[in-house]
Amino acid sequence: MASSLDEVARQAGVSPATVSRALRGVGRVSEATRARVVSAAAALDYVISPAASSLARGTTGTVGVVVPYVERWFFATLISAAERVLREAGISVLLYNVGDQEGRARFFHELPLRRRVDAVLVLSLPLSASEVDLLRDLAVPVVTVGLDAPGTDCVGIDDHAAATSAMRHLLHLGHRDIAFIGEDTPVPLGFTTPLRRRDAYRDALHEAGIADGALEVPGGFTIDGGERAMTRLLSGHRLPTAVFVASDEMAFGALRALRRAGLRPGRDISLIGFDDHDLADVLDLSTVAQPVLEQGKAAAQILLRRVRGDPDEPSRTVLDTHLVLRGSTAPQREAAGEHD
Amino acid sequence: MASSLDEVARQAGVSPATVSRALRGVGRVSEATRARVVSAAAALDYVISPAASSLARGTTGTVGVVVPYVERWFFATLISAAERVLREAGISVLLYNVGDQEGRARFFHELPLRRRVDAVLVLSLPLSASEVDLLRDLAVPVVTVGLDAPGTDCVGIDDHAAATSAMRHLLHLGHRDIAFIGEDTPVPLGFTTPLRRRDAYRDALHEAGIADGALEVPGGFTIDGGERAMTRLLSGHRLPTAVFVASDEMAFGALRALRRAGLRPGRDISLIGFDDHDLADVLDLSTVAQPVLEQGKAAAQILLRRVRGDPDEPSRTVLDTHLVLRGSTAPQREAAGEHD
DNA sequence: CTGAAAGCGCTTACAG
DNA sequence: CTGAAAGCGCTTACAG
Structure with missing residues (x-):
């Protein structure tokens, strides 16, 4: 096994160059020869x-996908969508x-x-500013999802x-005593997601x-962190x-x-999340749905275009979100909830 | 950027061969030269x-990880564990x-x-038998998790x-009318997981x-499938x-x-799952915990050994599981549940 | 300890 | 349309 292009050339009675052309469909090759x-x-x-081809051509036919936590639904779903487009x-x-x-x-070192x-x-x-620079030094196209990295799609x-x-929904239900579980630790440059959600919380209250x-508690974007925050x-x-x-x-x-x-969501306290995780429905959680598969897919498609030489300016793609209302949010009850 | 080994050789005043040795720490190179x-x-x-090195050496420094559904917790967790070991x-x-x-x-084509x-x-x-053969034709070590593929670790x-x-637990609680949600469609060779769990169900009843x-309903191993099955x-x-x-x-x-x-798990009907998914605790689901991270890690470590030339016979590693009891299972109530 | 040389297996101008 | 030749950037016996 693992025969080489030269063997194919010998077997077909042509030169290696012709085999290369014929197999990749480039250059002029007669139908019979092909x-x-x-x-x-x-x-x-x-x-x-692949190694020989890559060495000779200078490209690899490979892209790198960098992610913080594969094991979390959000990232795994992004990967799944992107990998599919690229693999196909x-x-x-x-x-x-x-x-x-x-x-x-x-990794960055x-x-x-x-x-x-x-x-x-x-x-x-x-990504910190210097990390963005390091990626840029790679001299290959960079596409990001959920970031604001300058110079990238x-x-x-x-x-x-x-x-x-999400906040308007809670306010419309009559809630005025609304807490926020998110992240307030200083985050690296460009990762504005937690901050933007928090700002929206503050702005809506305002x-x-x-x-x-305002009542903000950090939850670290993990299940356990969310539990601690709520506790x-x-x-x-x-x-x-x-x-x-x-x-x-x-x-x-x-x-x-x-x-x-011993509290019941919706009845005792309203809760609204963000993402529309696969299991939000099972848990009857109201949430803001974001198109995760679509983001992964869109990013991969842009990447493909770049790999193929698209010289356009860095693009910005913003996809739609929508509220998904379930049992965890309900109107504020008149009598209850007044603690201060 | 992207300077070559030759340039390094020139700069250091030595031959390319020496640079290669010095940088990889193989062969005899004086400390000063290095x-x-x-x-x-x-x-x-x-x-x-990497391409040039790979071409010259015949190895790639790369392994392939093949998985059916990255977006599912179980696989994402396996990948996470394995990727970490390999990356490090x-x-x-x-x-x-x-x-x-x-x-x-x-993929197999x-x-x-x-x-x-x-x-x-x-x-x-x-994996079907022919798929196992195709992988074997790759002539590289193959390690599997959750399969019985001959010739692989x-x-x-x-x-x-x-x-x-899990069945004993339900039986001890006094249940005798126990259903099974799993998969009964013919599955490819070597993927015995669903069958083994079903057999255990049957054997326990017996x-x-x-x-x-016995009352078996297929659920396709998805959330929606499980919902349909229960419905x-x-x-x-x-x-x-x-x-x-x-x-x-x-x-x-x-x-x-x-x-x-409108039924409450535990009270109206007992439910026990399998895996100890991250969210099983949130959903108060009794389950059989299996060590997912550990399986991914163990598999990657075996892979590493193989890559480094370990010539041992194919190995078989069996990790422990244990029951995790939560609110979704409870004793069978005396009066209720008698329908037939 | 170090270097010259061949070789890994392709691709790509350049000729014809 | 097809081939000869150089080159991609390493590694590895083989000498010394």
Whole structure:
């Protein structure tokens, strides 16, 4: 097995150059010759050597996909959508999962992508300015999802508008005592998602004339973090009647905290999440739906265009979101919820 | 940028061969020479060309990870664990997500892995006999998780024993009318997981003297499939008092069906799943926990050993499972549940 | 310890 | 339309 192009050439009675052309469909090759080459290649079970081809051509037919947490639904779904588009285009996907600090530091230090890929897809991996520079030094197209990295093609949603719709929903239900579970730790440049959702929370309160009522708790965008945040809210001196949680997974954790406290979402306290996770429906969680598959797909398609040489200016693609109302949000009850 | 080994050689005043040796730490190179080479490489920001190196050496420093559904928690978690081990060992991971029929057919037809990887990791992708052969033709080590593919290193759990523990739990609680949601469609060779869990279900009933009480519904291992299956059970002429669901995600769907029917898990009907999904706790679902991260990690470590030339016979690694009891299972109530 | 040389398996102008 | 030749950037016996 593993016969070479030269063997195919010998078998077909032509030169290696002709085999190369015939098999890739480039240059002028007579139909008869092409047929001979193709059947010789088939007979020998010939497979091109990607390394040799890559060395000679200078491109790799491979892209790098960088992601912080494959194991989380959001990222796994993005990967799934992107990988599909790329695979169907005959492009291989190198996966780098670098959510933890050291993994990420090492990734940017060693940059295993160097000379290995034709393009890079960064999926909601917070990037510092110097990290953006490092990626740019790769000298290949970079497409990002959920970031604002200068010089890259950006795919995302309007986080502020989406979060605002969640807040308006709660306000329309009569809630005025609304808490926010999100992230307030300083985040790397360009990863504005948590901040935008928080700003929308603040702005909505402000707009409703209850700006001084802001109650924000960090949840770290994990299930456990969401649970801790909600537990903190439950043990605070002021119990909100509703909570806007910046991600569904944090909201799942919050639901667990409620269950443990014997409280029923919707009835005792309203909860709205963000994402429309696969399981939001199972948990009866109201949420802001964002098109995750579509974002992964769009990003991959842009990447394909870039790999094929599209010279346009960096693009910005903003996809739509919408509210999905379920049992976890309900009108504020007249009597209850007044703790202060 | 992208300087070559030759430039480093010139800069360091040595031959390319010496640079190659010095940088990779093979062969005899004097300390002084090595230092000169290293600093020249650093000064030139030299990065080896993977393609050239791979072509010259015949290995790729890359492994292929094949998986049916990245977007599902179980697979995403396996990937995460395996990718980490491999990345930390300096090995790149090519991801192939081929759950759908066509994608999978095309994958095995084109075998994009050929000449591209040093080894393959197959994560719970049902393989037919001919597919196993195709992988073997790759002539690289193959490690599998959750399969019984001959000639490969297998990592997994004892599905029969694990499922038996779930059944025993239900039987101990006094349930005798126990249904099973799993998969009964013919599955490809070697993917015995669904069958083993089903067999354990049947065997347990048999052992308990209620063999004629088997009630099996297919759920396709998806959330929606689980919901449909449970809905079917709920509309059947015989309502079980407990259900063993062969995966947590199907159980989540089943929970949704229960909620829609106004039934409460644990009180009205007992439910036990399989996996201990991240969200099983949030949903208060009793389940059989299997060590997913550990399986991914173990598989990757075996893969590493193989890549490094371990000539041992194919190995079989079986990891432990354990019951996790939560609110979705409860004792059979004396009066209720008698429908037939 | 170090270098010259061949070779890994393709691709691509350049001729014809 | 087809071929000879150089080149892509490493690695590895083989000498010394």
